[in-house]
Amino acid sequence: MRGYFAIGSERISKAMNLGALMRTANAFGASYFFSIDAEHELREAYAADTSKTAGQIPYYQYDTIEEMQMPRGCQLVGVELTDDAIMLPTFRHPNQAAYILGPERGSLSPDIVARCDHVVKIPTKFCINVSLAGALVMYDRHLSFGGYPARPIMPGGVTGDGRLPG
Template sequence: MRGYFGIGSERISKAMNLGAVLRTAHAFNASFTFTIAAHHRAKEINLSDTARSAAHVPLYEWESLDEMRLPKGCMLVGVELDENAIDLPQFQHPLNAAYLLGPEKGDLSPEAKMLCGTIVKIPTRFCVNLSVAAALIMYDRTISLGGYGPRSKTLAAPPREEWRQVRRQK
């Protein structure tokens, strides 16, 4: 896949969520991760980030939006359940992007929204967990920019009896 991406959160408060985001970002080959005005217990991150991702993917911890520094040409994309946002399945991911999610119990700040080149939403009835939202964003980016092409038709599964025979042979 060409281009690069980073993913992070503004005002994240739960270390377990941050650890899950870091681990998932590592799995999806993110170029960097970040937090803005985070207030979590740093010691607890490794409980959910069993891959120790900070050793493999840079983690930038900015105290404020003013401190945030993104690479030149990197679009900041807000992720928010907002009626004016673009539905994720219709969104064309920029080649170089940093995805910014809001806190667990709240929205992106108005200042963060102003910095975003666009806002996308995951089309759900209500908000999902922050780390789940991050995983969905990274998965969508991977399938849309990863060169996988169109999805193939569903192949019929072999009859149940054939599965039983295969299992018995093992």
């Protein structure tokens, strides 16, 4: 896979959601994980993060978006269910990206949205769990950059040998 990515959340309030998002980020090969204005301590998230992500990849905690530092060339991609957001299945992921999700019961703050280079939405009827949304975004990125052959035309068919590329 090309490039790198990070994922995080603004104002995440449930430790289990943070832990699940961290574990999924680790599984998909995130370069780092971050939170902005999180309402809990990292140790509370360990119950859901059995992969011990904080010991595998860097975890950055910021109090405000102004404090957030990103690598040069990294594009911030907001994930938000808004009318003008780009549908995730049509989005070309940047090679260097940091994805940010909103809180469990709310939206990304206007300051975050203003800082985003892109805003994408998952085509659902309503908002879904923050850790599930993060998993879908990372899976979509993985499919986009994974080097998989085109899908077969017939249901149940397999293209190639059915194994992971690489």
